[in-house]
Amino acid sequence: DQSNLAYSVGMTLDRFIKFKQQDFPFASGELSQLLRDIALAAKIVNRETNRAGLANIGGAFGQTNVQGEEQQKLDVIANIRFMRALSKGGEVCAIVSEEEDSVIDLQNSSGKYVVAIDPLDGSSNIDVNISIGTIFSIYRRKTPVGSPIQEIDIMQPGNQQVAAGYVLYGSSTMLVYTTGCGVNGFTYENSLGEFFLSHPEMKAPKDGMIYSINEGLQLEWEPEIFSYIQSCKERKLQSRYIGSLVADFHRNLLKGGVYLYPSTLKNPSGKLRLLYEANALAMIIEQAGGKATDGNQRILDIQPHSLHQRTPLIIGSEKMVNEVISMKTNSSLTS
Ligand code: P6P
Numbered sequence: 091d092q093s094n095l096a097y098s099v100g101m102t103l104d105r106f107i108k109f110k111q112q113d114f115p116f117a118s119g120e121l122s123q124l125l126r127d128i129a130l131a132a133k134i135v136n137r138e139t140n141r142a143g144l145a146n147i148g149g150a151f152g153q154t155n156v157q158g159e160e161q162q163k164l165d166v167i168a169n170i171r172f173m174r175a176l177s178k179g180g181e182v183c184a185i186v187s188e189e190e191d192s193v194i195d196l197q198n199s200s201g202k203y204v205v206a207i208d209p210l211d212g213s214s215n216i217d218v219n220i221s222i223g224t225i226f227s228i229y230r231r232k233t234p235v236g237s238p239i240q241e242i243d244i245m246q247p248g249n250q251q252v253a254a255g256y257v258l259y260g261s262s263t264m265l266v267y268t269t270g271c272g273v274n275g276f277t278y279e280n281s282l283g284e285f286f287l288s289h290p291e292m293k294a295p296k297d298g299m300i301y302s303i304n305e306g307l308q309l310e311w312e313p314e315i316f317s318y319i320q321s322c323k324e325r326k327l328q329s330r331y332i333g334s335l336v337a338d339f340h341r342n343l344l345k346g347g348v349y350l351y352p353s354t355l356k357n358p359s360g361k362l363r364l365l366y367e368a369n370a371l372a373m374i375i376e377q378a379g380g381k382a383t384d385g386n387q388r389i390l391d392i393q394p395h396s397l398h399q400r401t402p403l404i405i406g407s408e409k410m411v412n413e414v415i416s417m418k419t420n421s422s423l424t425s
Pocket of ligand 1: 214333334335
């Protein structure tokens with residue numbers, strides 16, 4: 091099939107980026123370089139993740155991050171690695187990271203791009219050897235290159251992304267990304283130190299048999315979420331929830347399904363972060379023919395107001411997301 095062909099003809103990420111740059115006649119190669127910088131950091135974090143159990147770096151680091159969560163050593167390492175790769179690469183002027191209280195201004199007078207990143211999402215799964223992931227969004231700065239970074243450069247809605255992607259450190263490590271011309275998946279070949287095109291032109295099935303939600307929070311769900319999950323059970327759909335967003339998202343993208351993290355009593359705006367989790371996955375799923383909403387509006391249209399703001403997230407196969415939305419419409423009509 092195509093993936094074996096791609097592997098056999100050695101379509102590496104590097105070759106693919108170069109090949110795809112032809113889609114952008116005016117491209118100057120800076121975004122291509124930025125994507126390579128991200129892939130390099132992913133290779134390094136992949137190695138650290140695989141060694142976590144042995145090198146005793148999987149345990150809690152004892153410090154807490156801006157989210158007040160116990161910071162795992164790998165979180166710290168991943169954040170450092172991606173920060174270093176992005177600053178050394180020379181294409182980035184500012185970074186928003188889950189692990190940093192405020193915007194990191196790289197003082198780079200020639201950097202055109204702003205990156206929002208969750209260096210290692212789902213890090214509570216590290217110690218139990220469950221897949222974890224990196225999620226990233228890439229924006230062009232709005233103010234002139236070389237001028238001071240301003241809020242308008244950072245608080246951009248997801249519909250302004252020039253690229254978005256994730257790395258899944260799982261049974262194999264994959265890099266999946268889009269630059270607005272479809273979604274492509276690359277699998278890492280450890281022995282060669284290369285990502286190979288394994289999932290060309292990924293498409294989200296329009297419908298699916300899988301729903302992913304933390305059922306433990308059922309008593310806190312809004313009525314339309316409760317109704318939708320009830321309907322899933324009546325239709326004997328499969329419940330699959332790993333507790334690692336990238337892993338749940340990736341499975342649902344490949345097989346068809348919907349992931350929901352609605353508002354709860356503890357997190358009235360949901361738990362997931364808009365800038366460096368929801369926006370990237372929303373761009374990917376739309377490019378693959380799926381949908382992403384906060385229950386009221388398209389994720390990509392949400393105007394951010396703060397770095398670490400949360401959003402409810404309903405994301406996956408188009409038909410399934412539409413069913414959740416229609417539940418909400420019905421419940422608001424009948425209430
Ligand atoms: P809960 C991991 O902490 C994470 O950010 C996502 O990766 C995951 O989908 C979600 O939170 C799990 O949250 O409340 O169900 O444990």
